Amino acid sequence: MSSSGDDPVPSVPDVGQAEMDAMVDAETADAREELAKTDHDTDLGVAMAEDAKAVSRGELSADEYWERYDEAAEAEFGADYRETPNPAIDSPDQTISTETAEDLGCTVGSMESVACGLSGADGPEAADAVDDQAGSDERWGMVIDLQKCVGCDSCTVACKAENRTPPGVSYNVVMEEEHGEFPEVTRTNVPRPCMQCENPPCVQVCPVSATYKMDNGVVNVDYDRCIGCRYCMIACPYGARYFDFGENYDDEVQEAGEVTSPEYGVDRGEREDGESPVGNVRKCSFCTHRLERGEEPACVETCVGDARNMGDLDAEDSEVAEMAESSRAFQLKEDEGTDPNVYYLK
Amino acid sequence: MATEHSTFDFDPGFVDDRLRAVWYVFVGALLLVGAWASWLRITGGMQSTNLTSITPWGAWVAFYIYFVGLSAGAFLVSTLANVFEVSGMHRVDRDALFAAIVSMVVALLFVWTDLGRMERMYHPFLWRQATSALSWEVHAYVAYIGVLVTELYFSMRYDLARVAEKGSGLRARLSGLLTLGRRQTTEASRATDLTWLKRAGVLGIPLAIFLVHGGTGVLFAVSKARPYWNSGLFPLIFVVSAVLSGTALVIVLYVLRTRLFDDEPVDRDLLDTLAKLLAAFIVTDVALTAIEALIAVVSFHPHVVETWHIIAFGEMSWSFWWVMVGLGWVFPMVALTSRRWRRTPWAMVLAGLSVVVGIVAVRFNIVVPPQIRPVMEGLPHGAYFPSLVEWATSAGMIAVGLLLYTLGAELLPLTPLEGGDH
Numbered sequence: 001m002s003s004s005g006d007d008p009v010p011s012v013p014d015v016g017q018a019e020m021d022a023m024v025d026a027e028t029a030d031a032r033e034e035l036a037k038t039d040h041d042t043d044l045g046v047a048m049a050e051d052a053k054a055v056s057r058g059e060l061s062a063d064e065y066w067e068r069y070d071e072a073a074e075a076e077f078g079a080d081y082r083e084t085p086n087p088a089i090d091s092p093d094q095t096i097s098t099e100t101a102e103d104l105g106c107t108v109g110s111m112e113s114v115a116c117g118l119s120g121a122d123g124p125e126a127a128d129a130v131d132d133q134a135g136s137d138e139r140w141g142m143v144i145d146l147q148k149c150v151g152c153d154s155c156t157v158a159c160k161a162e163n164r165t166p167p168g169v170s171y172n173v174v175m176e177e178e179h180g181e182f183p184e185v186t187r188t189n190v191p192r193p194c195m196q197c198e199n200p201p202c203v204q205v206c207p208v209s210a211t212y213k214m215d216n217g218v219v220n221v222d223y224d225r226c227i228g229c230r231y232c233m234i235a236c237p238y239g240a241r242y243f244d245f246g247e248n249y250d251d252e253v254q255e256a257g258e259v260t261s262p263e264y265g266v267d268r269g270e271r272e273d274g275e276s277p278v279g280n281v282r283k284c285s286f287c288t289h290r291l292e293r294g295e296e297p298a299c300v301e302t303c304v305g306d307a308r309n310m311g312d313l314d315a316e317d318s319e320v321a322e323m324a325e326s327s328r329a330f331q332l333k334e335d336e337g338t339d340p341n342v343y344y345l346k
Numbered sequence: 347m348a349t350e351h352s353t354f355d356f357d358p359g360f361v362d363d364r365l366r367a368v369w370y371v372f373v374g375a376l377l378l379v380g381a382w383a384s385w386l387r388i389t390g391g392m393q394s395t396n397l398t399s400i401t402p403w404g405a406w407v408a409f410y411i412y413f414v415g416l417s418a419g420a421f422l423v424s425t426l427a428n429v430f431e432v433s434g435m436h437r438v439d440r441d442a443l444f445a446a447i448v449s450m451v452v453a454l455l456f457v458w459t460d461l462g463r464m465e466r467m468y469h470p471f472l473w474r475q476a477t478s479a480l481s482w483e484v485h486a487y488v489a490y491i492g493v494l495v496t497e498l499y500f501s502m503r504y505d506l507a508r509v510a511e512k513g514s515g516l517r518a519r520l521s522g523l524l525t526l527g528r529r530q531t532t533e534a535s536r537a538t539d540l541t542w543l544k545r546a547g548v549l550g551i552p553l554a555i556f557l558v559h560g561g562t563g564v565l566f567a568v569s570k571a572r573p574y575w576n577s578g579l580f581p582l583i584f585v586v587s588a589v590l591s592g593t594a595l596v597i598v599l600y601v602l603r604t605r606l607f608d609d610e611p612v613d614r615d616l617l618d619t620l621a622k623l624l625a626a627f628i629v630t631d632v633a634l635t636a637i638e639a640l641i642a643v644v645s646f647h648p649h650v651v652e653t654w655h656i657i658a659f660g661e662m663s664w665s666f667w668w669v670m671v672g673l674g675w676v677f678p679m680v681a682l683t684s685r686r687w688r689r690t691p692w693a694m695v696l697a698g699l700s701v702v703v704g705i706v707a708v709r710f711n712i713v714v715p716p717q718i719r720p721v722m723e724g725l726p727h728g729a730y731f732p733s734l735v736e737w738a739t740s741a742g743m744i745a746v747g748l749l750l751y752t753l754g755a756e757l758l759p760l761t762p763l764e765g766g767d768h
Binding site for chain 2: 169175190192201205206207208210228229230234238244245247274276278281332336
């Protein structure tokens, strides 16, 4: 095939710039028609839109724009205008001068502050995650639907990427088992994070109380107190604990230790030889640092089959609590008496 | 037996200077190897071991419980003299106590080396956990060492005072220091010593049996995640095998020190008593282990059955059959059956050494096999054999024990100066 510059590239139509602009115009909705559908003044809307384009072209300053329309907008929208923060007033990158901002009829406040207020009021369940110390009363639980799990191991990969765990440390693994004989075979995939047990044997045996249960149900490891005796690894019935032998991915990835995960909300900076958590025991924390930001754990967020669910087991309208109580639900090694906060649906 | 003159001529070290030189060169070489390996362990961290997250406990833990057991066993033999007043046993009283102290020092060296963060070894004294056997153990070890040192002091003070008073040179000065100022050599002061010795011994017996060594067994037995250890009989077996190894050690030390240091004839009756004790402990150890195995195997608990399978037929089964069963039980038992052999010092040294080595395999077979099969099906299986660094550091730490014991035996009146009883 010829590769001369004049030849049209396959799948790109051989049309000029003007024709393409015309196509965009044809697709653009008529401003007057659209605004007529609202209860508000069409002329004002069109004028504000035209001048806004002038502001973005640099023909009009933002200050002039808001001075011109402040009164009209307040008259037209009333309380809605006064109580909604103006996007132009958004420190630190506010586009109008302070004097102009103070003269305006709308509330002086950033969009950011409003967003925070919203999530606190009636955000989605995961957004309720705020710092443990802030007095929240979640009991975090995870429900893994084994019928949805396809055994792709992406939870394991996402976990390693999120928590930046060293070689030999894998907070989440997928235990895979094949049953039967060909051709009558089935395969079970059981993802295994830390169970965050209600009665954690690891906590019972730790001689220095370095591992303990937090109010939100997550079993914490204090890397600065842990002496590395590994008794908790002996005691864990789920093999969920790993010793950090101090190995690194330096041969595979350049600057692999530059960034570490702020596990349990503690940022330890770069990974350094001989510094904790090297020489400590490590495990899944339900991505506490993500929960605190209102995010789901990395494994839950990444799951391709949506098999993993995270939420508050104590909340009234909690989906995970409902799933954990279903007849399909079970826990691993129930007869150990550990009462895990990770449930599986069979 | 000893005349006034020989008391002043207090000289308990090696009789043969050539042997002394050979021994110190040997111990020194082990110490050098150990120092080199310890350097590798400290700079390289836990990567210098063959441990993994599947098998997190290995040789250092096995040696740690071995030396705790050796100490508890030797201590219990000493109580035969100073608490139960079995005649003739006073000859080995201080020796057993001193060996118990040295063994505890070695045990703590091992558990320290095993910590992922060695510099935090004081943390268990700052933070505690009431449900943690290990938290209790650390405190029990300190209390136990305190009792041992107290006992050795009261057992030896009278002779220390006499050496300080009538001897000369380094030994006299050291002895004077160790009397802690109580230098009376009256019979009344000696009676006070014996009273306190007995009191400390009475306190020490439950401490050694239930907290120190029974407790070390509890440390494993509480682990429900490892059904092989999770048995009520387990701490008891710990204590019995501890007494077994301790008795064997005392026999070896008694014969070697009497022949090589004191240059005296071995008391055949005492040897016979100790040998019979050893035989009784072997029978008890074999019986309890067999009961434990039977209960475990008949329960059909898959984890326990597979662990026994690993022990008896796995890659390391030679350590079970040849070292644990062969050296620990069968060979010494054969040697102990004949009255003539029981009264032959060198035969008993061999039998004792055989047990001392055999119990090492007992400890390894306690610690390692339950960590080979994973706790959850679907997780990888473990495999473990100690690395060169683990072996060499172990040799070094054992050499520290040998050196401490030899120095003590050369400098202190570990044999009562009167020869026989106090």
